[in-house]
Structure formats: structure tokens, C-alpha cells
Amino acid sequence: MSTDLKNRAASVMPGGVNSPVRAFNSVGGDPIFARRGNGAYLETEDGRTLLDFCMSFGPLILGHAHPAVVEAVQRAAEAGTSYAVTTATEIQLAETICGAFPGMERVRLVSSGTEACMTAIRLARGATGRDKILKFSGCYHGHADSLLVKAGSGVAGIASASSAGVPESCAGQTLVARYNQVEDVEAMIREHGDDLAAVILEPFAGNMGLVAPRDGFLQSTAELARSCGALVIFDEVITGFRLVFGGYQRLCGIRPDLTTLGKIIGGGMPIGAIGGRADLMEHLAPNGEVYQAGTLSGNPISVAAGLASLQRLKDHDPYPDLDRQTGLLIQNIQSSAASLGIPVQTPRAGSMFSIFFSESPVHDFDEASATNTDRFPGFFRSLLAQNVYLPPSAFETSFLSTAHGDREISRASDAFDAALRKLGS
Ligand code: PMP
Numbered sequence: 001m002s003t004d005l006k007n008r009a010a011s012v013m014p015g016g017v018n019s020p021v022r023a024f025n026s027v028g029g030d031p032i033f034a035r036r037g038n039g040a041y042l043e044t045e046d047g048r049t050l051l052d053f054c055m056s057f058g059p060l061i062l063g064h065a066h067p068a069v070v071e072a073v074q075r076a077a078e079a080g081t082s083y084a085v086t087t088a089t090e091i092q093l094a095e096t097i098c099g100a101f102p103g104m105e106r107v108r109l110v111s112s113g114t115e116a117c118m119t120a121i122r123l124a125r126g127a128t129g130r131d132k133i134l135k136f137s138g139c140y141h142g143h144a145d146s147l148l149v150k151a152g153s154g155v156a157g158i159a160s161a162s163s164a165g166v167p168e169s170c171a172g173q174t175l176v177a178r179y180n181q182v183e184d185v186e187a188m189i190r191e192h193g194d195d196l197a198a199v200i201l202e203p204f205a206g207n208m209g210l211v212a213p214r215d216g217f218l219q220s221t222a223e224l225a226r227s228c229g230a231l232v233i234f235d236e237v238i239t240g241f242r243l244v245f246g247g248y249q250r251l252c253g254i255r256p257d258l259t260t261l262g263k264i265i266g267g268g269m270p271i272g273a274i275g276g277r278a279d280l281m282e283h284l285a286p287n288g289e290v291y292q293a294g295t296l297s298g299n300p301i302s303v304a305a306g307l308a309s310l311q312r313l314k315d316h317d318p319y320p321d322l323d324r325q326t327g328l329l330i331q332n333i334q335s336s337a338a339s340l341g342i343p344v345q346t347p348r349a350g351s352m353f354s355i356f357f358s359e360s361p362v363h364d365f366d367e368a369s370a371t372n373t374d375r376f377p378g379f380f381r382s383l384l385a386q387n388v389y390l391p392p393s394a395f396e397t398s399f400l401s402t403a404h405g406d407r408e409i410s411r412a413s414d415a416f417d418a419a420l421r422k423l424g425s
Pocket residue numbers: 057112113114115117140141142143202206207235236237238262263272
């Protein structure tokens with residue numbers, strides 16, 4: 001069945017997928033084909049039921065097909081799938097998001113995290129009249145041209161394109177610093193501060209595995225950015241509503257100028273958002289001179305699914321339970337690894353975690369890349385053979401949902417133990 005689907009997919013879609021990581025290139029083996037999802041489980045087209053720790057890369061904090069979300073989607077669809085004029089529910093979602101982020105006075109809904117970050121960058125450039133932006137290697141902000149870059153070899157931080165098709169003239173407007181290295185930020189601001197429109201970062205990095213900000217890193221970075229008149233953009237596409245009702249900015253006590261969101265705010269439907277102070281956000285069209293638009297922006301089905309999810313999160317405050325369950329799983333993984341003498345790092349924040357095969361903690365992309373990533377494909381496949389599904393890359397973060405209960409934690413702990421045992425042997 002899946003071989004047939006794989007062949008059919010490859011003959012009509014590049015690489016057989018609509019997003020590269022789904023091809024399983026970095027873990028090997030055949031990609032899976034989803035048929036349906038239910039709670040913590042993903043059923044494949046060949047009839048397997050996988051315990052899911054990918055959870056669509058983060059949006060599904062309530063699990064697959066949560067009844068409240070499904071009902072909201074059904075109700076919305078019955079009333080029409082798109083109007084391209086503003087709706088009362090859209091306003092309600094915007095009010096809910098602004099209410100959860102102190103200092104966020106305006107929010108614009110878009111259709112993906114990529115679009116949110118692309119718009120935030122354009123807005124920062126338009127509002128400051130400057131062209132350069134600074135990002136951190138290992139932080140991912142979607143696939144807009146100026147963000148698809150890697151650290152260049154030449155002059156002080158100037159990036160080079162990390163994808164074919166990105167003009168070097170565009171990549172050259174981006175500076176790349178190492179995450180958690182304030183001295184990099186200082187050096188780049190010394191050199192380019194007058195041209196810098198914004199510093200963009202994941203305040204808790206989730207795209208090089210999970211990497212926590214060091215004490216003072218976010219604060220110092222924000223102060224340095226502001227000292228030269230650059231804006232601070234927190235990309236909370238992953239962390240938004242994942243750790244608390246609101247963003248990581250609530251936990252770290254830093255108020256960025258702009259915030260980008262996605263994933264959870266759409267309850268699994270396509271969505272993104274940019275929010276911030278009114279004086280900045282009003283630079284966007286139609287009031288301002290920075291153009292941004294979208295036929296499906298604020299789509300009624302995405303908005304209904306997002307609102308249902310956020311309401312549920314607000315009413316039930318699942319965060320302490322999510323934290324406890326994930327803590328338990330990580331404890332079990334650590335004790336299995338310790339008893340087998342396999343060095344692992346298991347960074348965790350609330351219901352997000354990742355696994356590095358390494359003796360020492362990871363603080364940036366260079367350190368993440370220097371871990372024993374060769375071990376991951378075998379580990380991943382061994383878990384999959386036991387019907388436990390991790391995100392198919394050593395650098396992705398795993399997620400739990402409210403549907404991951406005691407039974408799931410116990411099953412997963414056994415599977416991780418067996419997978420580690422296999423690695424060790
Ligand atoms: N920012 C971050 C932090 C992300 O993790 C992602 C996607 N994983 C994006 C932006 C891009 O979002 P999307 O895939 O919805 O375009």
C-alpha cells in the first residue's frame with residue numbers, strides 16, 4: 001500500500017511531498033502516509049496506529065481531531081469556507097491573541113508562519129527605513145528569501161544563501177550570529193548597527209533540536225538591538241500558547257517590538273500572525289506604506305479552529321499537566337540512557353523536548369551539529385518499528401498533547417528504552 005502511494009506521490013509531487021522533511025531523507029526508510037488522527041495517535045494508510053510525538057510539528061496541543069476543534073470547523077464550514085471580508089470571529093481571535101500578549105495592540109492574521117515572519121521583516125524595514133536584519137544560525141523563520149541563509153565565510157556576519165534561487169544580493173542583507181553568543185550580536189551591531197532594521201529570533205529555539213536561551217542572552221540581545229534603533233522580533237510560531245497561555249515572552253519578561261505566531265493559533269488549520277504595538281503595526285497597508293495582503297487571510301475555518309483551541313487552553317489550563325507528563329517521559333528516557341551508559345542530552349520546556357546524543361549540553365547550532373547525529377536515524381526507525389513516531393529529523397522538536405496520558409507515557413518510555421538498548425548493543 002505505502003509503496004504504491006510512494007510511487008504515485010513521486011510521479012506527481014516533487015520528492016513525493018509538499019514539504020521536504022516528510023520525505024524522511026534524513027532518517028531513511030519509507031515515509032509514512034497518514035489516513036486519520038485521533039488524540040495522541042496517527043493512523044497510517046497501511047493500517048498502523050502510531051503514538052505521535054510530532055503532532056504536526058506543534059499545532060496539535062489538544063491532540064488530533066479534538067472534538068471542540070472538529071465541531072468548530074464543521075460549524076464554520078457549513079456557513080461558508082471563505083468570504084474575503086472581515087468576520088466577527090476574526091475580531092474575536094485577534095482580541096484573544098492581543099489579550100494574551102502584554103503590549104500587543106494590533107495583530108494581522110496571515111496563512112502561515114513563513115508569511116508572518118516575512119511580513120514582520122518587511123514591516124521592520126519599512127518602519128525603520130533600514131535594510132539589514134540579524135538572525136541566529138539554527139533558528140528557522142520560514143522560507144522567505146532573506147531568511148533562507150547561512151553564516152557566510154566573509155565579512156562580519158554577512159550571510160550567504162542557503163537555498164538555490166535566493167539572490168546573494170538578498171542574502172547579503174542578512175547577518176547571522178550564533179545563538180546564545182552575545183559577543184556576536186555586539187560585533188555585528190558595532191559594524192552594521194546603523195543599517196539594522198531588526199533582530200529576529202526564537203526566544204526558546206526549537207529548530208536545531210530544543211535549545212534554551214542562556215541567562216541574560218535575550219535581555220542583552222534586546223538591549224543591544226534597541227541601542228542602535230533596531231526592532232526586536234520574537235518568533236513565537238512554536239512557543240506561542242505552547243508553554244503558557246501567551247508566549248515565551250511572558251516567561252522571560254521581555255517585550256519584543258513584534259511577535260510572529262502560527263501553529264497553535266490555528267488549531268491545525270493554516271494560519272500565521274504578526275502582532276505588536278499599534279504605532280508599528282499601523283505601518284501596514286491600508287493605513288501605512290508597508291504592503292501586505294492575502295485572499296485567505298483570516299479564513300473563517302482557520303479562525304474557528306484557532307479560537308476553539310485557544311478557548312479550550314484558556315478554560316482548562318492544561319499546561320501544568322503537560323509539563324508533568326513530559327517531565328515523566330524525559331525522566332524515564334534519562335534513566336534508561338544512564339543505565340545503558342549512553343550519553344544523551346534531553347532538553348525540555350513544558351511539553352516540548354528533544355534528544356541529542358552528546359556528553360555535553362547544546363547551546364547553539366554548531367554544538368547541535370557536533371552531537372552524534374548519526375545515531376538519530378537508527379533511533380528514529382527503531383521507535384517507528386515500535387509504532388512510536390518522532391519528528392523525522394535530528395533537529396526537530398518533539399511535542400506532547402493533552403491526549404498523551406499515563407498509558408501513552410508508559411508505552412513511550414518502554415519504546416524509548418528498547419530503542420536505546422538497540423543503539424547501545
Ligand atoms: N518560525 C518557526 C519558529 C517555525 O518553527 C516555523 C515552522 N516550523 C516557521 C516559522 C514557519 O512556519 P510555517 O511552516 O507555517 O510556514
